[in-house]
Amino acid sequence: MKKLLAALFVLALLLFYLASGSNAQTVQGVITGTVTDPSGAAVPGATITITHAGTGASLSTTTGTDGTYRFPLVPPGSYVISIKSANFKEVRTTGIVVEASQTVPFNARWEIG
Numbered sequence: 001m002k003k004l005l006a007a008l009f010v011l012a013l014l015l016f017y018l019a020s021g022s023n024a025q026t027v028q029g030v031i032t033g034t035v036t037d038p039s040g041a042a043v044p045g046a047t048i049t050i051t052h053a054g055t056g057a058s059l060s061t062t063t064g065t066d067g068t069y070r071f072p073l074v075p076p077g078s079y080v081i082s083i084k085s086a087n088f089k090e091v092r093t094t095g096i097v098v099e100a101s102q103t104v105p106f107n108a109r110w111e112i113g
Helices: 002-022
Strands: 029-036 047-052 058-062 068-074 077-084 091-098 103-105
Touching (some): 029 077, 029 091, 058 068
Parallel strands (some): 029 103
Antiparallel strands (some): 029 068, 047 077, 077 091
């Protein structure tokens, strides 16, 4: 009887452990980076747009005073990233792949346009 109770207790602990770990996982990724000019100085206020290649859904944000940006909770897939700002050529990059629980760094150094 003691062995049966011990086995049930271990089984209950195992099930609790497995169930608690599944809540910590996420299916989204992150895209983050820094935008700089040819001299390496930060470009604040640049508009960054990511577009999902399969669905066409897009999100936009602007760089902070230090030239950084971040897109949290990005669904997995292939993305097109475009970066626009006054006095600079538009940067457009295709084939940026985001996977679940992955952080994708994408830094851009601009040419004056």
